[in-house]
Amino acid sequence: LSYLDNFHEFKYTETMSALLKQALHGDVRALSRLISSIESRSANSFKLMPAIYDARKGANYIGITGPPGAGKSTIVDFLIKLMRKEGKKVGVVAIDPSSPFSGGAVLGDRIRMQDHATDPFVFIRSLGSRGSHGGLSRATRDIVYCLDAAGFDWIIIETVGVGQTELDIMELAETTVVILVPEAGDTIQTMKAGLTEIADIFVVNKADRPGADQMSLWLSSMIEMGKTNSKWKTPVILTKGLEGDGMMQLYKKIKEHAKFVAFDKDRRKRRDEIRAIEFIQMCQDTLAQKLNDSIAKNKRITKIIKEVASGKENPYRMIPKVLKYI
Amino acid sequence: LSYLDNFHEFKYTETMSALLKQALHGDVRALSRLISSIESRSANSFKLMPAIYDARKGANYIGITGPPGAGKSTIVDFLIKLMRKEGKKVGVVAIDPSSPFSGGAVLGDRIRMQDHATDPFVFIRSLGSRGSHGGLSRATRDIVYCLDAAGFDWIIIETVGVGQTELDIMELAETTVVILVPEAGDTIQTMKAGLTEIADIFVVNKADRPGADQMSLWLSSMIEMGKTNSKWKTPVILTKGLEGDGMMQLYKKIKEHAKFVAFDKDRRKRRDEIRAIEFIQMCQDTLAQKLNDSIAKNKRITKIIKEVASGKENPYRMIPKVLKYI
Numbered sequence: 001l002s003y004l005d006n007f008h009e010f011k012y013t014e015t016m017s018a019l020l021k022q023a024l025h026g027d028v029r030a031l032s033r034l035i036s037s038i039e040s041r042s043a044n045s046f047k048l049m050p051a052i053y054d055a056r057k058g059a060n061y062i063g064i065t066g067p068p069g070a071g072k073s074t075i076v077d078f079l080i081k082l083m084r085k086e087g088k089k090v091g092v093v094a095i096d097p098s099s100p101f102s103g104g105a106v107l108g109d110r111i112r113m114q115d116h117a118t119d120p121f122v123f124i125r126s127l128g129s130r131g132s133h134g135g136l137s138r139a140t141r142d143i144v145y146c147l148d149a150a151g152f153d154w155i156i157i158e159t160v161g162v163g164q165t166e167l168d169i170m171e172l173a174e175t176t177v178v179i180l181v182p183e184a185g186d187t188i189q190t191m192k193a194g195l196t197e198i199a200d201i202f203v204v205n206k207a208d209r210p211g212a213d214q215m216s217l218w219l220s221s222m223i224e225m226g227k228t229n230s231k232w233k234t235p236v237i238l239t240k241g242l243e244g245d246g247m248m249q250l251y252k253k254i255k256e257h258a259k260f261v262a263f264d265k266d267r268r269k270r271r272d273e274i275r276a277i278e279f280i281q282m283c284q285d286t287l288a289q290k291l292n293d294s295i296a297k298n299k300r301i302t303k304i305i306k307e308v309a310s311g312k313e314n315p316y317r318m319i320p321k322v323l324k325y326i
Numbered sequence: 327l328s329y330l331d332n333f334h335e336f337k338y339t340e341t342m343s344a345l346l347k348q349a350l351h352g353d354v355r356a357l358s359r360l361i362s363s364i365e366s367r368s369a370n371s372f373k374l375m376p377a378i379y380d381a382r383k384g385a386n387y388i389g390i391t392g393p394p395g396a397g398k399s400t401i402v403d404f405l406i407k408l409m410r411k412e413g414k415k416v417g418v419v420a421i422d423p424s425s426p427f428s429g430g431a432v433l434g435d436r437i438r439m440q441d442h443a444t445d446p447f448v449f450i451r452s453l454g455s456r457g458s459h460g461g462l463s464r465a466t467r468d469i470v471y472c473l474d475a476a477g478f479d480w481i482i483i484e485t486v487g488v489g490q491t492e493l494d495i496m497e498l499a500e501t502t503v504v505i506l507v508p509e510a511g512d513t514i515q516t517m518k519a520g521l522t523e524i525a526d527i528f529v530v531n532k533a534d535r536p537g538a539d540q541m542s543l544w545l546s547s548m549i550e551m552g553k554t555n556s557k558w559k560t561p562v563i564l565t566k567g568l569e570g571d572g573m574m575q576l577y578k579k580i581k582e583h584a585k586f587v588a589f590d591k592d593r594r595k596r597r598d599e600i601r602a603i604e605f606i607q608m609c610q611d612t613l614a615q616k617l618n619d620s621i622a623k624n625k626r627i628t629k630i631i632k633e634v635a636s637g638k639e640n641p642y643r644m645i646p647k648v649l650k651y652i
Contacts, residue, residue: 049642050640050642050643052642053640053641053642053643054640272635272636272637273635275634275635275636275637275641276631276632276634276635278641279631279634279635279641279644279645280617280618280621280631282641282642282645283617283645283648283649284610284613284614284617286645286646286649287610287613287614287617287649287652288610288613288614290649291606291609291610291613292606295606305602305605305606306602308601308602308605309598309599309601309602309605310598310601311598311601314376314379314380315379315601315604315605315608316375316376316378316379316608317376317379318605319605319608319609319612320612322609323609323612323613323616326613
């Protein structure tokens, strides 16, 4: 069923606002349906977003990123267990924008859900590019707010790599954990410039493999070099995901950083900037939505699009003619 | 100077249309400035795009992609040499969306230019996320059209990996070459679902390394499995980039495919679809541009944005209030 939820527009008889009420009262199935509707960027879900935003309860947003094979899921699973031990509710949004053709994310979802299937206070959702109509980072943002409104204390946003989509998504996180492995040299080459700028905490996972100490030293020196005025000292934590070594330390640092950002002046300023950027994006999305609605309804626009498609008309010259009808 | 071109908005005394005229008449410095202006998404360059689009001469657009370290630049350099031997003019747009913080692309640009610095019929430009204000795939498209108008016969679009941005960019290419190396197992895991769908030609580079034959067999079986009705049989070519082995065969296949797409019905249908999608994106971009202009000019919008940024107002609720002013 969760498989179907992802691919088909929500079409139940309950009204959307009734669904929202149920979701906010802890109905996991209602929450799941609501999130599917948000993921598919449905007009109905857009209407609920103001109320969802108001209902947020102040969860901590944690971003976890790193190259494929770094052991992100294992570490996230460990964190979930530690958070649950303290009675906290945990929501996870796992994003893999690199597999636009596959239903891979959904498959992963089903596999990962098994561990926590019986726990109503753990909610895991995987998102791929499919189904979100290119608005993956916006869908993620809306879903995170939805989980916040539903009362989850920790919301973990898990992404692969640091492409532009992932960076957009990571803006949402207040605490970003970058997970690497000792042999991740190649990956780091592509990532390095941005690494220290996004990481609040570094993890060198699979730390029993050769090169872990060098990697740790190298990261520390990179942190030292890129030092800003921030009062936060980015730690480098060695972990062995499968054995759980270093996980308590990681969780402790995450909690420390979550407290830090709540009071740090620079971070709050940055948060305000991000809110402004996000808001402008939302306005852009709404304009794009209006355009799409007009395209669907207006036959004169359809005609212009056909002429551009066939190569008869110059697209750049036709833009003002279409916008006239919006 | 090419370094400066990338980071600063074009501000010369010549009018833009004079610049375009010079660029279309083979003035490489004018072309370079024009492309910098397009890359920075300047309002002036937008105004030139209808004329640039009309001036296109029907170049072949070749996409080359693959993981970091697969040897893309080496292969591209070889292809340039083969194309130049036939008297063809070659434009290269190399895109690395994964390094949004670094000036890496520009550095690469300067290094790679050296080889062809004295050849006015080879034009290489590297693009990073920086400077294109998030519109990397749109900037690439406009730049490719500009190179086409300037009379380059072959336009090579080189990207890293297959994230969403790269896939958007690859839509532009009529022939897509995917370059892998024998040990690229990990990369393939993340790429595999999309691989056969985007590749018109596979290259296994560094074919003297162990595993090249297995990789080649595996790709062939993947092609066989994913077989569509297309009349094109996706070849798998073994190359050794540094020695040049297989390069002639690759170039031959590229030429074959370029001929194929020109006459294949399915491919032309797909091209029409892509034109329609691109056009709708252009309209969206123009709307976004209008929004940005309004934000810059309208103080009531500025006030709303400030209230949203500080957390005082609900962004979702404020969207219609801003759009009222557009």
